Amino acid sequence: MNNAQIADILDAIASLLELKGEERFKVVAYQRAARAIALHPKEMVLALKEGDDLRAIPGIGKSIAEKIEELVRSGRLEYFEELKAQFPPGVTELLHIPGVGPKTALKLVQELGVTSLEELEAAVADGRVAGLPGLGAKSAENIERRLRELRAKERRIPLGAALPIAEELLAGLRQVPGVRQASAAGSLRRFRETVGDIDLMGTADDPPAAIAAFVALPQVKAALAQGPTKATVLVHSGLQVDLRLVEHQDFGSLLQHFTGSKEHNVALREWARRRGYSVSEYGIAEIASGRVHHFQREEEVYRFLGLQFIPPEIREARGEIELAARGALPRLVEADDIRGDLHAHTDWTDGQDSLEAMVRAARERGYAYLAITDHSVGRGITNGLSVERLREQRKLLQSVEQQVGGIRVFHGTEVDIRADGTLDYPDEVLAELDVVVASLHSALQQPAERMTERVLRALANPHVDVFGHPSARLLGERPPVELDWEAVFHQASRTGVALEINASPGRLDLKDVHVSRARELGCRFLVNTDAHAARHFAAIRYGVGVARRAWCESQHILNSRPLAEFEDFLYHRQVVSGL
Ligand SMILES: [Zn+2]
Ligand SMILES: [Zn+2]
The missing domain is CATH 3.20.20.140 (Metal-dependent hydrolases)
Known part of the structure; x- marks a missing residue:
């Protein structure tokens, strides 16, 4: 059993506990552990063989360490089996779909008999999901979008195909009068080996004019959606690109937010909260006074929080925030x-x-x-x-x-x-x-x-x-x-x-x-x-x-x-x- 499989099971446990109505801290503990194992560079099989103490991994406590050991040694986990047995079969399958929470999953299984991704797709398509009491058209639409994203994720694009296109579009965007900032965000900016889609961000004096100029760039084959500050386009190679224009004064916070990773942002928010600040894509608020600080540049977001600038490539919640606080980040090769x-x-x-x-x-x-x-x-x-x-x-x-x-x-x-x-x-x-x-x-x-x-x-x-x-x-x-x-x-x-x-x-x-x-x-x-x-x-x-x-x-x-x-x-x- 490899780390990804172990992480999946820990995640499933978290969802089932939530469904059972267990206390929040317990659910979060399993979610954190799942993340820690997914990112851990050493396979658990080896770690155990070499006698490592799993509790040395941040986020892994005694009880979860024992469960991981059981999983690795026997390929199954009694605790998980017992938990699963308390719910109809198929619920855990649906839990893998992002955005389908445990309660929705249970409802889909109980009332529609849906037990797989394919069956869910069919139930969304023929309107059965929208017709479910307590779900409705809006939820069905949401689930449909998540399913589409999930399918798109299965077709991830190599970085080497995505980055040159993003750069061409950014160069085109920077030529547009009134555009002051333009950057890629998301996993592309973090140099993940494959990316799900291309996210671009920028600021412009006249956003609707900049959006119009963007969708008219020669690389763009078709505009799929176009609003005053946002556009989704298809480029000639078939990739989908999202552009979002924001206020000049908020560009730093938004770029930080949309660069991710999600886990880094969770850790950053937690770190800030303990110091009396609330971080969001709209700025940093002082919790006590409610006063909001805005940041044009991303560096300022980190500096305000007393942190060194954290390069996008290492924003994965693997200890970079603590090091940045001590001014001890590595000087990454360039x-x-x-x-x-x-x-x-x-x-x-x-x-x-x-x-x-x-x-x-x-x-x-x-x-x-x-x-x-x-x-x-x-x-x-x-x-x-x-x-x-x-x-x-x-x-x-x-x-x-x-x-x-x-x-x-x-x-x-x-x-x-x-x-x-x-x-x-x-x-x-x-x-x-x-x-x-x-x-x-x-x-x-x-x-x-x-x-x-x-x-x-x-x-x-x-x-x-x-x-x-x-x-x-x-x-x-x-x-x-x-x-x-x-x-x-x-x-x-x-x-x-x-x-x-x-x-x-x-x-x-x-x-x-x-x-x-x-x-x-x-x-x-x-x-x-x-x-x-x-x-x-x-x-x-x-x-x-x-x-x-x-x-x-x-x-x-x-x-x-x-x-x-x-x-x-x-x-x-x-x-x-x-x-
Ligand atoms: Zn060779
Ligand atoms: Zn060679």
Whole structure:
């Protein structure tokens, strides 16, 4: 049982307790615990195996810790089963729909016999929900909207598809006379790997005119809804975008509110309330006097509460508020800190651009170093390099490095990790290279135990510098491999092999929670684009976003280090063989 499943059960318990009319604090305790487990970077299975005390996790008390233990050990929880048995079957199913509270769920089951999402959709569509006494048309409409949102959520858009569109629209919006502020909000601004929809916010001297100009932007295919301060549009790629215009004086509070996360905002409100303030999207009110303070800029919201500015990427209620109060937030790595890319392909294998074009593009970005890492010979489909071609490439690389000047060009490879954990070039060939990125490309279905052995064996090779796109997932297309991440992270931390945060928007691999855990265990990272064309270097920001969500500072990201320090990692890393 994984953390997400445990969290779901805790959430269901909270709802059933509410239905039973239990005291509020009890309900809230389970909701908080669910959230804490969902966000916890370490799987409970492992935590228990290693003898961790679950009560050390904020939000987990003795009784809930025992329940989690029972769930993990036996796969079921007697308490939950007994609770469920007190209600008609199907109620817990409906509780997963946001906006359907426990009472409504019970009513739907008892009076309409609805026990699944599909049945609920049908009951909304044929008017049975609207006809229920105590519910009515308004509730039915609300439920319909929630169902639609839920379906949309299942079709989440990769960040890499959403962000460029949002930026184009924002650029268009900023050209409109009288528009003073414009920003993305929501999960997009927090750099979540996928987003449900695109939320934009702004302020304008003449909101209706700005809305009219917005819906007329060339990217907009159709306006789905349009009011004096709001619009919902469909862009040509089929994405839905919401724009909301607000008063200048409230922009800071609104942006803060709509950036979320919901959990961060709950924690922030609670923190403020204990100090006598009430925070909302309309400003901060002094509870005693009722006086309301308005904020044009988001920074001012945090400053007013005595907090450091909290970067959107870490607004997840994971202790950031307490740290901000002490002025102790990490200084998160930034895209501008990146000084080189260590994973790039050329037209010698499956890349689109020449080696020289890649080097020039990296130089133009201001990089101090770049590694060319074409595929190894076993990659038949990508025209992998034979040893002879690899050596030939090295000669070209050296002459290009001289010609272009001002950038150190490392010769590397992205060597295949074969199914048995051996590498696709002999050691003496790997020894000639500056950078060895070892990656999984085939036999990705191996069971966890075998896959783990395979990876540990590969990473124990002293020539390996980097574990490339470690989970081998393709967002929305291919699931991650099954791997004992703890074992891999422990070994990487011990041997000094860097873990790649692959910034390619279709991968984003490692993902944020894994980076976070690996960082705790002392691993270091490279944020690489895996560029297959010069234009791909620009994707570095997506990987930096992942690193930031995992609280990484510049010291954790090796390719944010100056060349000399980076070469220390490459050539003088203390190699401790794992085998
Ligand atoms: Zn690869
Ligand atoms: Zn690659």
